[in-house]
Amino acid sequence: MRIFDPHIHMTSRTTEDYERMYSAGVRALVEPSFWLGQPRTSVGTFCDYFDAILGWEPFRASQFGIAHFATIGLNPKEANDPRCREVLDVLPRYLEKDRVVAVGELGYDSMTPEEEEVFEAQLALAVTHELPALVHTPHRDKLAGTRRTIDVVNASGLEPGRVLVDHLNEVTVGEVAGSGCWMGFSIYPDTKMDPHRMVAILKEYGLERIVVNSAADWGRSDPLLTLRTGEAMRAAGFSVDDVDRVLWRNPVEFYRQSGRLEIDDLDETVGAVAGATFEGNSVLRGSRD
C-alpha cells in the first residue's frame, strides 16, 4: 500500500514516526503551516517556521525515504492578532518556492471579520501565485462555518476544484460534495473522524475528490491512521485499486495542480529508500535542480 498523507504536521513528530510511516507505506506528505499551540507574537517567528518546513523538515523526511512538501499561509486563529497580520506581506516570497504546493491552512476559527479578511486575501494570493488552497473548517459552529467557507471560495475567483476543504464529518461533507471543492477527512484516534466512519462516508459519497489524512500534530493523533483507513476499506470490500486511489492518486491529483509536485520523483521513491545518503545522487545534488 502506497500512502500520500496530504495533511500532517511533521515538525511536531519524532524520527520514530518517520520510520513507522515509511514501514506503513507513506512515501510522500504535505505539511501545512498551522497554529503551534503557543501564540506567536511577530512576523520573524513565522518566517523561521516557514523556513523550517521548507528547509530542515524536508531534509529530515528525505533521510527516511519520504518526499516532503508544504503549504504556506497565515492560520485563522493568529489572523486575529494584529501583530501577526504582517505575515501577509511576506507570503508572496514564500508562495513562489518550489516545495510549496498550496496556500494554507486557511479558513475560519471563530468566524471573525479579521479572519474573513485574511482568508479572502490569501485566496487572492492563491490565484496570483497559481496555487491551490487548503482550507480548514472550524471546530466550533462547524456546519455554519463550512457553508460560509464555501461562499467565500465561490466569491474568490479560485475554481472550486483547486480548493480542498478539510476536517469534514458526516454533517459537513454534503455541503462540500455539492460545491465542487475537494473533501478532506482527518482521521483521529477519537474525535474528528475514525476509519470505520470514514468507510461509511466513502460508501455513501464515492471516491471522487476525497482525500484522507492523519493531520497528526502535537495533540493526540496518530500518523498511521491513513493506513488503518486503507485496511478498514479493504475489510469493507473496497479493492486494492480503490484504496490506492484514496490514499495516493487523489491527493497527488489535487496537489499536482500546483505544477510543483515532482511526481516522477515520487514514483521513484515508492519501494526504494531515496534517502539523503551519499550513496545516491540526491544529497550531492540537493533537490532536482
Add this chain to the structure above:
Amino acid sequence: MTWTEEALRTVQEDASHVHVAFPGAARRARAEGVDGERLRIDLLLALPGDADAVAALVQEVYEHGDSAEKLAVLRALPELDHPTDRREAVGDRLLPVVRDALRTNDTRLVAAAMGPYARTHLEDTAWRQGVVKALFTGIPLAMVDGLDARRDDTLVRMVSDFADERRAAGREVPADAWLVLVDTPSTHHGRSLR
C-alpha cells in the same frame, strides 16, 4: 524572449528583481530545458553593482532561501569571487553565508560550504571544524576542496582524536579519515588506527 532570458535581463537592469526571480527560477528554467541551479547561479552573477552591494544582495537571497536556493548560493560563491570586466570579486564578504551553512545539520549545505570559496577565505579554525564535521556526518571528504593543501598538524591531531573516540566506543572509523591521516608522521595516526 523566454522566461529565463527575461529574468537574466531584468536582474542585470534592476538588481532587486533577483528577489522576485530567484525562488521560482529553477522550475521555470527546467520547463524551458535549462538547468535550474545553473540559472540561479547565473542570476547572481548577473547582479550589477560594486562588491559590497552584490554581497549584501546575495546574502539576503541566501537568508530568504529554501535549501535548494541556499545550495545554489553556496555553489555560486567561487564564481562570484572571480572578477570579470563588469564586476569585481566579492572577496571574503560572503563568509557569513558559509558560516551559516556550516552551522546547519543539512549535510548537503555543509558539503557545499566546504568548496573552493571556503578553501580560499575561511580561517583555519573554522575550516578544520568544517572538515571534522564532514567526517562526522558522513560527507565524503572528496567534497572538501583543498584538503591536501590546507591539511595541517592540528587537523591531523583532531581527526586522530576523532578516530580514537570511535575506536574507544567500538565503532567504525570512517575510511575517509585516512585522507587526512595518510602520509603524516606516524606519531598520531599510527597510535589511533592500527
